[in-house]
Amino acid sequence: MPYLLRRFALILLLPLALAACQSEPPATPAVPASDFSVTVGTDPHSFAEFEKVRIRHLSLDLDADMTARTLSGHVLLDLDRPVPGFQRLVLDTRDLDIREVHAIRPDGESLPVSWRLGSDHGHLGQPLIIVLPQGIEQVRIDYASRPEAFGLQWLDAAQTSSGQPFMFSQSQPHYARTWVPLQDTPAVRYTFDATVRGPRNLMVVMGADGNEFERNNSGEYRFHMPEAIPSYLMAIAIGDLEFVELGPRSGVYAEPQWIERAAAEFDVLEEMIDIGEDLYGPYRWGRYDLLVLPPSFPFGGMENPRLSYVTPTIIAGDGSLLALVAHELAHSWSGNLVTNAAWRDLWLNEGFTVYFEARIMEALYGREVRDQLAKLAWDGLLETLEQVDEADRQLVRDLSDRDPEQAFMRVPYDMGRFFLDWMEHRVGREAFDAFLRQYFDHFAFQSIATEDFRDYLQAELIAAHPDRLSLEEVDQWLFEPGLPEIAFEIEPQSDAFVQVDDWRRQWQGGEIELAELPVDDWSVHQWRHFLIGLEGALDAETMAEMDAQFALVEQQNYEILFLWLMRTIEAEYAPGIERLESFLLEVGRNKFTAPLYSALAASDWGHDWAIEVFERARPGYHPLTRQAAERALGLDQS
């Protein structure tokens, strides 16, 4: 750089250098000017430079303030430094108040170090750049989360069934950084400890070892996570929780109003774990418990290790929606054990899990139930593939410039699953199961890319079955948009659905009366197939007739109710609209709320009504649900 230019650059950088000293005067060199330029690292959704410095272990010490809606305290990071001369640590943060940063010397002495928050990158947040003196392998950061932390939902007493406040986290895909400063990328795995203090009348639980079975008197809870996990699996919840044991290593936590129904609904949990082990080897996480969250939980479930979170909307009273529990449990192998190193490869995590989920369901309920679920998924996938852009029609997707939230759509889940179905079909179940078991062992506790899987598949499965499977075919699945021709070798068929199609056709064709439909024998999945396949829009009169016959508007099964409410919108059917209103005020599960708001926005009567309902429901919604609803209603500013 020429001299004059260099001087100019120094003058420009001076205010930045001053701004860097937000802590006490540094006892170590200030952050060098050249180090201000931090860009995203190997993972396009994280600033972490984990090839140079990497978190090995993390210790949290936090106080939860349910009124102020904050977690505050400190985190202690134990670091590996594969490049010892590299003197900075970059962490991901979003909306965190960073108070102090200290380096801890090997002799235990703590010294303040120079640090700085980089510029704001929207959903990626701000990099926290810390000077890392030579020889330092431990850093302590004192901080607090903010009430608006995207990864935490705080509910006040009026918003829960227990009448007590509740808080829960949702860290996937990149929201752990809104409550802990860390390397927020699935490429980095670490073990952790935590001490959390909450109000004495509430219980603190985490996705870790150490969850208590009863509320203690001190309000302080200690946890330990001995298995290395990526940050998206960090999970905490605080509420008026009770516990019921379901098996020697399984149980369920819920608010008092849900606990009995939850325990009855999930009584097959221990059997599911046994099935998982029979299929793909030992369950490696100690206990497996479920936590039933308030209905505002934005997802069906979240596979937080040792303690999966589930929505109460799967508690149907008859175990008919347990595929979701099978799914979260399956993640204990596919995902939590072997996960994607970046969100581009989410299919490695979710596709394997949906396949595994189907195998558990088949072992529990038989081939027919498995086929019905597969057919629903196949039809849904075809519909999605028609609606989305070409770039989103493939398993491996470039998400570099996008919010990783957008990774979560049907394609990595269902197309990923059918890819595995297809491999099973080609080489036979025995050979494919042996391969999968070996794959989970080989990559256990690692984060990998599609290319790692592809190399391993070639060496271990294709090489053994060159006449059945080729790399060219595999690449069609992985890298080309849409379902390849060969996918139709495994198109799911369900005789039970064929019969439903037949009955529906006869009724809609006027050949039979509503009362003649043999619905008493129908499974929940047949009902779903029936409602999805109804030809054309129904009018309010037909809906009233159906309600008189089947009381659909009073459905306790949320999957059926949801489909009925979607029909309600197009028919402008008054009793349904009444139920829709109470539904939107109660439930925050995005799978239901986002399409309902979209359908309302697109209808000729519902747009303003939906905005009015949304404004009332909004305080009880999770930030993710809120964001999706605002997009659907055209209320978002961006």
Ligand SMILES: [Zn+2]
């Ligand atoms: Zn999943």
